[in-house]
Amino acid sequence: MKLAAVLLVLAVLPLLGPPAYYLYLFSTAYQFATLATAWSLLAYGGQVSFGQAAFFGLGAYGAALASLHGASLWLTISLGAALAGAGGAAVGLAAGRLNGAALALATLATAELLRGVALNWTALTGGGSGLVGIPSIPSLPGIPLELGGRRVGAYHLSLATLAAALTISAVVLRSRAGLALAALREGETRGALLGLRPVPWKVLAFALSGVATGLAGAVYAHTLGAVEPDVVFGRVFSIAPLVMATLGGRSLLGPAAAAVALYLVSELVFHPLAPALHQLPYALALIAVTLIRPAWRRIP
Amino acid sequence: MSLTTLLQALVSGALVGCLYALIAAGFSLVLSVSRGLNLAHGELVVLGGYAGYAAWLLLGVHPLLLLPLAALATLPLGLVWDRLTARLAPPVELWSCVLTFGLSLLLQSAMTGFWSGEYRLLASPALGHGVALGGVALSHARLAAALVALAAVGALALGLRRARWGRAIRATSLDRDAASLLGIDVERATRLAFVLAFGLAGGAGLLFATIHYLYPAAGSELTLLAITLAIWAGIGRMRALLFGGVALGVVEALTVAVAGTGWREPALALLLLASLLARGGALAREFGRRS
Amino acid sequence: MTLLEARGISVAYGGLVALGGVDFAIEERQVIALLGPNGSGKTTLFDVLSGLRRPAAGDVWLRGERVTGFLPWQLARRGVGRTFQIPEPFGALSVRDNVLVGVTFQARRPRTRAERLHEVERLLTIVGLADRAGDAAATLSLGERKRLELALALSGRPALLLLDELTSGLSPKGREEVVRFYARLRAHGLTIVAVEHSFAVLAEVADRVLVLDRGTLVADGPPAAVLDSPTLRTAYMGEEE
Numbered sequence: 124m125k126l127a128a129v130l131l132v133l134a135v136l137p138l139l140g141p142p143a144y145y146l147y148l149f150s151t152a153y154q155f156a157t158l159a160t161a162w163s164l165l166a167y168g169g170q171v172s173f174g175q176a177a178f179f180g181l182g183a184y185g186a187a188l189a190s191l192h193g194a195s196l197w198l199t200i201s202l203g204a205a206l207a208g209a210g211g212a213a214v215g216l217a218a219g220r221l222n223g224a225a226l227a228l229a230t231l232a233t234a235e236l237l238r239g240v241a242l243n244w245t246a247l248t249g250g251g252s253g254l255v256g257i258p259s260i261p262s263l264p265g266i267p268l269e270l271g272g273r274r275v276g277a278y279h280l281s282l283a284t285l286a287a288a289l290t291i292s293a294v295v296l297r298s299r300a301g302l303a304l305a306a307l308r309e310g311e312t313r314g315a316l317l318g319l320r321p322v323p324w325k326v327l328a329f330a331l332s333g334v335a336t337g338l339a340g341a342v343y344a345h346t347l348g349a350v351e352p353d354v355v356f357g358r359v360f361s362i363a364p365l366v367m368a369t370l371g372g373r374s375l376l377g378p379a380a381a382a383v384a385l386y387l388v389s390e391l392v393f394h395p396l397a398p399a400l401h402q403l404p405y406a407l408a409l410i411a412v413t414l415i416r417p418a419w420r421r422i423p
Numbered sequence: 424m425s426l427t428t429l430l431q432a433l434v435s436g437a438l439v440g441c442l443y444a445l446i447a448a449g450f451s452l453v454l455s456v457s458r459g460l461n462l463a464h465g466e467l468v469v470l471g472g473y474a475g476y477a478a479w480l481l482l483g484v485h486p487l488l489l490l491p492l493a494a495l496a497t498l499p500l501g502l503v504w505d506r507l508t509a510r511l512a513p514p515v516e517l518w519s520c521v522l523t524f525g526l527s528l529l530l531q532s533a534m535t536g537f538w539s540g541e542y543r544l545l546a547s548p549a550l551g552h553g554v555a556l557g558g559v560a561l562s563h564a565r566l567a568a569a570l571v572a573l574a575a576v577g578a579l580a581l582g583l584r585r586a587r588w589g590r591a592i593r594a595t596s597l598d599r600d601a602a603s604l605l606g607i608d609v610e611r612a613t614r615l616a617f618v619l620a621f622g623l624a625g626g627a628g629l630l631f632a633t634i635h636y637l638y639p640a641a642g643s644e645l646t647l648l649a650i651t652l653a654i655w656a657g658i659g660r661m662r663a664l665l666f667g668g669v670a671l672g673v674v675e676a677l678t679v680a681v682a683g684t685g686w687r688e689p690a691l692a693l694l695l696l697a698s699l700l701a702r703g704g705a706l707a708r709e710f711g712r713r714s
Numbered sequence: 715m716t717l718l719e720a721r722g723i724s725v726a727y728g729g730l731v732a733l734g735g736v737d738f739a740i741e742e743r744q745v746i747a748l749l750g751p752n753g754s755g756k757t758t759l760f761d762v763l764s765g766l767r768r769p770a771a772g773d774v775w776l777r778g779e780r781v782t783g784f785l786p787w788q789l790a791r792r793g794v795g796r797t798f799q800i801p802e803p804f805g806a807l808s809v810r811d812n813v814l815v816g817v818t819f820q821a822r823r824p825r826t827r828a829e830r831l832h833e834v835e836r837l838l839t840i841v842g843l844a845d846r847a848g849d850a851a852a853t854l855s856l857g858e859r860k861r862l863e864l865a866l867a868l869s870g871r872p873a874l875l876l877l878d879e880l881t882s883g884l885s886p887k888g889r890e891e892v893v894r895f896y897a898r899l900r901a902h903g904l905t906i907v908a909v910e911h912s913f914a915v916l917a918e919v920a921d922r923v924l925v926l927d928r929g930t931l932v933a934d935g936p937p938a939a940v941l942d943s944p945t946l947r948t949a950y951m952g953e954e955e
Contacts, residue, residue, distance in 0.1 A: 239689025309804035409525025
């Protein structure tokens with residue numbers, strides 16, 4: 124399939140020997156692409172989330188805490204993702220009673236709540252200074268260290284995370300869950316009158332979105348080596364996927380592609396121009412998304 | 424916790440709660456006429472605070488005299504928000520969240536650019552003293568803020584009930600189409616509501632700056648607070664907002680007394696979350712009622 | 715056998731009483747016409763029977779089981795199907811996917827995907843929308859949407875069908891088709907409660923007529939008796955001077 128070919132190409136890119144900075148750049152871009160895909164899955168079901176940072180942070184802290192207790196890389200990532208998935212399920216339960224703006228606000232409040240807890244529960248999370256000393260990601264066996272140094276492992280793991288998110292999305296969209304989510308989006312009441320229970324499907328959507336987002340968060344923790352509350356629970360991880368997925372459109376790859384493109388542009392073009400105003404492009408994009416109404420803007 | 428600490432928390436919390444009610448009143452006013460949730464409301468308050476602070480540095484007069492200036496700093500933005508909100512596609516409640524989220528980031532970026540992230544306090548000697556009543560310290564700044572806020576909320580409530588512009592706003596918020604059919608210029612009423620709300624926010628910002636540190640990101644918790652109060656008080660009910668504000672102020676003060684200042688923001692977030700779960704459905708019905 | 719029983723159903727919107735103490739019982743395989751002027755509470759009654767609204771007072775029993783306050787999906791899975799006066803299909807989904815939703819999430823769904831799609835085709839053929847299966851529901855005309863509404867209501871294999879003004883807005887030919895539908899549905903073992911404004915249609919198909927006036931049931935009997943009665947005239951035209 125087209126998707127597999129693209130991923131394969133991206134996977135072998137590091138062998139061309141680009142500078143480590145570019146590997147890092149693309150790793151981060153893949154992480155945003157994962158976030159965008161995860162957000163898009165929720166939007167497919169009519170759930171607009173303003174708080175994906177909650178799952179990102181849960182994934183990051185989950186992985187960080189596990190690694191500081193000596194867990195292996197696979198275990199830390201799995202635990203981080205599982206924690207984020209559990210958080211997602213909890214939000215999904217809450218989503219059963221809320222819709223539209225109320226749900227969006229609830230997700231926002233959840234992210235803020237978790238950020239505050241992480242800032243203050245110093246015994247567990249290290250408080251404002253966060254957790255440091257998280258081991259970095261080793262490269263795949265067989266890849267010589269001259270190629271990109273320690274960044275190659277993170278590059279491949281980020282790519283794998285994106286592949287996982289895309290796979291989850293693809294499987295869900297083609298399954299009974301996809302039909303349920305589409306029906307929920309188009310008419311929750313009508314669906315209920317046809318025997319479609321909203322809550323289980325919302326829980327599933329949020330749990331899966333949480334897992335995918337948490338995977339990215341876990342990889343991020345290992346890439347940076349440290350987690351801080353204001354960073355991993357920061358608003359940028361809630362805003363960026365919303366903007367990127369909305370601009371990316373309805374297709375499976377659209378949000379991911381848009382995310383990579385937007386991230387690269389913001390890092391390579393905007394950031395060097397005005398580093399202090401790094402939030403500005405996101406702010407303008409959010410405003411633009413609501414005022415310009417292209418046909419493909421799909422959120423109900 | 425000693426009795427004195429408890430009383431202190433109750434009184435200080437109640438006083439700042441009046442200010443919270445004023446902040447929520449503006450938010451609620453905009454919500455009721457436009458069905459739009461202004462997630463940038465907190466930033467507008469902070470902007471008014473910065474404007475008032477700058478004016479105070481420049482002019483050095485009693486801060487309360489600077490209230491009109493602070494209000495004027497944010498008032499024109501009401502017109503901008505009104506125009507932008509009018510262009511939103513339905514459902515307005517949802518899209519206004521996205522739009523104003525972006526606007527709040529924009530304002531934050533602008534304020535960071537102008538004033539940097541340093542904390543500032545409008546520590547005017549005119550309001551620097553306080554009174555002690557039975558072991559409880561009441562700063563003049565808090566007393567003044569509470570009194571001005573009460574007066575403003577009271578005036579707003581009176582205006583909405585008695586004045587022609589107030590009745591026009593209320594009619595527009597109850598049923599826009601019916602109000603229009605009755606000959607009310609609903610667009611003008613909406614514009615007035617925005618301008619009024621934003622002016623009140625600016626003034627509240629100045630009061631806020633006299634009792635609380637100003638920094639660009641200080642707005643987010645104020646927004647959370649305003650939304651929480653609006654959920655409980657219902658749309659546009661001033662007296663309920665006042666009671667809610669005082670209650671919220673007290674809860675916040677008690678939280679700080681028990682757990683420390685760091686837990687303020689998460690406590691507010693939790694309150695909002697709980698409020699949404701408890702009353703989210705009721706709010707949605709109120710929106711649906713007035714299509 | 716009594717399929718549905720309602721006792722003392724009361725619903726109020728704020729100060730306005732929409733339904734005040736409505737009692738009736740429905741036997742299986744009956745076609746019951748629900749009449750009443752606008753605002754008499756017909757749609758509210760349907761909302762209560764389909765789970766969209768919880769009555770302030772009163773109870774509903776479905777096959778002897780007390781279902782008061784049950785959620786819409788719970789009633790749907792117990793065999794209650796409903797159409798809306800203004801059709802509300804899943805706009806962005808294809809006609810086929812619309813019906814597939816109903817077929818997939820009902821209580822006793824066909825096990826394989828092939829069987830489910832076959833069921834969808836069958837329903838689309840019954841309502842005459844087979845040729846529009848791939849089109850988005852939002853592109854359908856009003857008449858086609860009404861047919862889709864019917865297919866949706868049938869997709870859950872209901873025992874009780876609540877039809878809200880199926881013929882309103884349709885041409886006379888469309889109405890004739892609907893009359894034929896009523897007869898066929900009853901022949902298939904369905905129980906139908908239909909809100910209709912066309913007395914001609916009702917006289918042909920109904921076994922029984924219920925009349926609501928301002929939230930109260932004012933008449934309940936065979937069509938011949940009710941359709942000629944002064945009670946009906948009063949309900950629609952107001953009190954005689």
